[in-house]
Amino acid sequence: MKTTHPVIIGIDTHKASHVAVAIDTQGTRLATLSIPTNPKGYLELERWSQSLGKVQAFGIEGTGSYGAGLSRSLLAHGHNVIEVTRPNRQLRYTQGKTDSLDAEGAARSVLSGQATARPKTQTGSSEMIRHLKIARDTAVKSRSQAMVTLKTLIINAPADLRDALDHIRGKVALIRHIAAFRPGDIDNPLASAKAAMRALVVVGCGCTKRLLRTIRNWNGLSQNAHQS
DSSP states (O other): OOOSSOEEEEEEEOSSEEEEEEEETTOOEEEEEEEESSHHHHHHHHHHHHHHSOEEEEEEEOTTTTTHHHHHHHHHTTOOEEEEOSOOHHHHHHHOOOHHHHHHHHHHHHHHTSOOBOOOOOOSHHHHHHHHHHHHHHHHHHHHHHHHHHHHHHHTSOHHHHHHHHTOOSHHHHHHHHHTOOOOSOOSHHHHHHHHHHHHHHHHHHHHHHHHHHHHHHHHHHHHHHHO
């Protein structure tokens, strides 16, 4: 059904598929389409929308999550993409929740002017910094958790081992000492305690190394972002 009025496409996004509903600027519902979340599906959506008339905008839910790939694809092809934070609540309450109604709600949010935000491009330095921040935060959390668990193991270790470790001064010296453990066969509580402690130290040190690499990369990106 082709219209002479500008077309607005609303899209309800999911992990495996997206549902699109087209309306025109008079509010008439034109058509519905479901596509897979891959480049082939994005191309199908673009061709389908253009077959209905001149597309004014795409209103997409979840441009920072499930809708990120579609949003990037449409922006790369020069389309006007609007971020829709939530479906039209009135439609959901009066007619029940379905994917097509959510998609229609997204389109009507754009038509009414309720949705006006532009999605982040997710292609520049800011997006790269966001990725590195996630890695850094995960490494910090993993390292902290490993060290907390190590302290618990030391407290509950066999008496001779606990006493020996208690006499070591400084965290670095303690970690080096534990890293040098060679427990051998795990056939007694002393060997199992040493093996567990050494494993935690290896995890903590590995997280620290990854963290330092991430910070170096982050600093480089931050400097480039400030200079540009």
